[in-house]
Amino acid sequence: MRMGRVSRRAFAVAALSALTMMPPASAASGRRGGAPAGEMRGVWLATVANRDWPSKSGLTASQQRSELLTHLDTAVRNRLNTVFFQVRPTADALWPSPYEPWSQYLTGTQGKDPGWDPLGTAVEEAHARGLHLHAWFNPYRIAVHADPARLAASHPARQNPEWVVTYGGKLFYNPGLPEVRAFVEDAMLDAVAKYPVDGVHFDDYFYPYPVAGQSFDDDDAYDEHGGDFPDRAAWRRDNIDRLVRETADRVKEVRPGARFGISPFGVWRNAGTDPLGSDTRAGVETYDDLYADTRTWVREGWIDYIVPQLYWNIGFAAADYAKLVPWWAEVARGSSTQLYVGEALYKAGDPAQPAAWQETGELSRHLSLAAEHPEVRGHVYFAAKDVAADRIGAMARVVADHYGQPAPPPR
Numbered sequence: 510m511r512m513g514r515v516s517r518r519a520f521a522v523a524a525l526s527a528l529t530m531m532p533p534a535s536a537a538s539g540r541r542g543g544a545p546a547g548e549m550r551g552v553w554l555a556t557v558a559n560r561d562w563p564s565k566s567g568l569t570a571s572q573q574r575s576e577l578l579t580h581l582d583t584a585v586r587n588r589l590n591t592v593f594f595q596v597r598p599t600a601d602a603l604w605p606s607p608y609e610p611w612s613q614y615l616t617g618t619q620g621k622d623p624g625w626d627p628l629g630t631a632v633e634e635a636h637a638r639g640l641h642l643h644a645w646f647n648p649y650r651i652a653v654h655a656d657p658a659r660l661a662a663s664h665p666a667r668q669n670p671e672w673v674v675t676y677g678g679k680l681f682y683n684p685g686l687p688e689v690r691a692f693v694e695d696a697m698l699d700a701v702a703k704y705p706v707d708g709v710h711f712d713d714y715f716y717p718y719p720v721a722g723q724s725f726d727d728d729d730a731y732d733e734h735g736g737d738f739p740d741r742a743a744w745r746r747d748n749i750d751r752l753v754r755e756t757a758d759r760v761k762e763v764r765p766g767a768r769f770g771i772s773p774f775g776v777w778r779n780a781g782t783d784p785l786g787s788d789t790r791a792g793v794e795t796y797d798d799l800y801a802d803t804r805t806w807v808r809e810g811w812i813d814y815i816v817p818q819l820y821w822n823i824g825f826a827a828a829d830y831a832k833l834v835p836w837w838a839e840v841a842r843g844s845s846t847q848l849y850v851g852e853a854l855y856k857a858g859d860p861a862q863p864a865a866w867q868e869t870g871e872l873s874r875h876l877s878l879a880a881e882h883p884e885v886r887g888h889v890y891f892a893a894k895d896v897a898a899d900r901i902g903a904m905a906r907v908v909a910d911h912y913g914q915p916a917p918p919p920r
Contacts, residue, residue, distance in 0.1 A: 547919035549814075549849040549887025550912060551591035552584055552896050553645070553772075556614050557598035558653065561893040566617035570624040573615065577627065578634055580893050585638050587896055587904060588912040592635055593710050593772075593889065596628050596700060597646040599653065600666060600682065600693075604628035604703065608696035610661040620661035632704045641918050643708030643770070646697045648752060649689075650714055651680035665692065674727060677720035684716060684748045684800075685730035694756055701763050707918075708768040709760050713818060715749045715801045718793065745800035754811050770814035772851050772889070773803045775821070775833055777840075787836040789828045810845035814919075816889050820853035822865035823874060831878060838882035847886045847919055850879055854890040858900035872903045873910045886919050 555561045562580060563573045584592055596603040601612040601619060604627065610620035615627070628644065635642040651666045652659070655675050660666055666673050666680065672692075674683050682689045701709055716725060731741055738744035753771070760769045778786035778794045785804070786794075795801040806812050817837050821828045834850065841848035852875060856866045865871050879885040890896055896904050 546917065547886070548916045549591060549847075549889060549918050550589040550916060551593055551643075551816075551849065551887070551889035551918075552589050552893050553593045553889060553891050554580055554595060554893040555598075555891075556595045556603065556612065557647070559614050563615065566614050573623065573627065574625060574630060577631060580897070581631075581634055581638055581640060583893070583897050584640060587908050588915050589890075589896075590639070590916060590918045591641040591643060591707070591889075592631070592893075593643045593645045593708075594628070594631050594635075595645040595647070595712075597697060598650075599647065600649075600651040600664070600696075602696075602700070604700055606696065606699055608665070608692070608699055610664055620663060628700060628704055632706060636705075639915075641707035643710045643768075644697075644700050644704070644706045645710040645712065646700075647712055647714055648693050648697070649682045649684055649716075651682060653679055655680060674725060676717055676725050677723060679717070681717055681725075683727055683730055684752065685727045685734060685745065687734070690748070690752055690755070694752070694759060697756070698759050698763055701760060701767060706764065706767055708770060708813075709756070710769075711753075711756075711771045713772060713774045713795075713799070713801075715752075715799045716745055717799075719798050742797070742800065746796070746802050749800050750802060750805070750811075753806055757811055757813075768813040770812055770816060770847075770849075771803070771806065772816035772818055773801055774799065775817040775819045775837075775851070776828060777802075777804045787828075788832045790826070791828045804840055807840050807844050807846040807848075812846055814847040814849060814886075815841070816849045816851045818851035818853075818891070819875075820851065820856065820891070822856075822863060822871055823878065824865065825863065830875060834879050834882060834885065838884040841884040848884050849887045849889055850875070850885055852888050852890050854895045854904060855892060857895070857903035867901070869902050869906050873906045876907060876911045 559565055563576055598612060600609055602609045603612055611622055613619035615623040632642045655678050657667055672682050672686060672689050674681050731744060735744040757769050760767055774793055774795050776787060776789050776791035776794055778796045779789050779791055780786045795803050807815050819830050819833050821830050823830045837848055852872060856862045857872060899905055
């Protein structure tokens with residue numbers, strides 16, 4: 510997601526003007542009839558491995574800031590209203606944190622002060638443009654490599670090696686340790702306390718995705734803490750449930766106006782595994798493989814919103830978008846949890862993807878299909894650099910077909 514200094518202020522003023530004159534959501538979206546006010550039009554702004562921002566590590570503070578503001582301007586230009594900004598990609602920080610080091614994705618060196626405050630700037634500049642800003646955290650990932658010696662000397666994972674599990678060539682905090690859960694909550698809530706963020710967001714990583722032939726070594730933690738559970742899987746799910754419930758409670762205490770949501774992998778369980786599951790044949794099921802009982806989180810109202818990553822085209826055999834949207838709508842029906850749909854904009858025009866993703870109108874068809882289900886309150890696009898590039902015009906088509914006017918996010 511990527512305007513000169515002179516035009517930015519005028520751009521922000523125009524955006525605010527548009528929002529203050531905004532029609533009701535039913536008129537703004539052109540497709541939601543009597544739906545409650547607001548429609549999520551979001552974009553993920555990923556920082557891990559410099560995926561979206563900064564474009565590379567080691568840029569000057571001025572260059573980083575300019576790129577960040579360009580992403581925000583691009584969101585406004587596409588009539589989006591919410592940015593999910595990844596501020597803790599690998600047990601590090603994009604703000605001055607007393608708990609964890611500065612992210613290496615800023616300067617190239619973990620722990621090195623970049624000379625400015627990216628999260629503080631993002632919140633201020635997003636709000637100046639009429640955008641909401643959700644702080645996006647990854648709770649347990651420490652590093653996308655397996656060498657603790659490459660972490661900053663002050664890193665909590667080096668100070669507490671007993672917290673760390675090496676798995677699949679990466680380093681993770683052990684979710685089965687209560688002291689780890691307390692620490693990661695404290696580290697994340699530091700940002701929520703310091704900045705007027707509109708939301709707190711987790712992605713799909715809880716226990717790591719399975720790696721063939723490897724086991725996640727939490728034997729000692731299970732021996733110490735798992736005695737009240739019928740098996741290790743039930744204990745692991747409870748660990749993640751506790752993280753979710755405790756974070757939700759603490760967000761409400763620290764910043765009552767902020768909303769807490771999660772964007773899980775899009776399949777809870779296949780119907781072949783569980784009759785309550787979706788008509789899918791996905792190779793990963795969050796309940797069984799990531800120990801994330803996403804359906805329960807929605808049904809129990811533990812989270813304010815959920816954004817299942819439905820990153821498949823309409824008609825995809827193993828996980829059909831047209832089957833998953835109604836399944837999730839049914840899960841959300843009658844609950845206090847709002848449902849948005851995660852959209853794979855990054856696949857549009859990628860030659861490695863199926864034929865459907867070579868069609869400019871595939872994503873627009875997703876929104877038309879979702880509009881048939883009033884439980885769907887909007888969409889979030891992965892990710893920012895793909896909104897900016899818009900390789901085959903899929904995002905422009907969505908805007909033309911569905912985002913004729915600005916709309917406020919749901920409350």
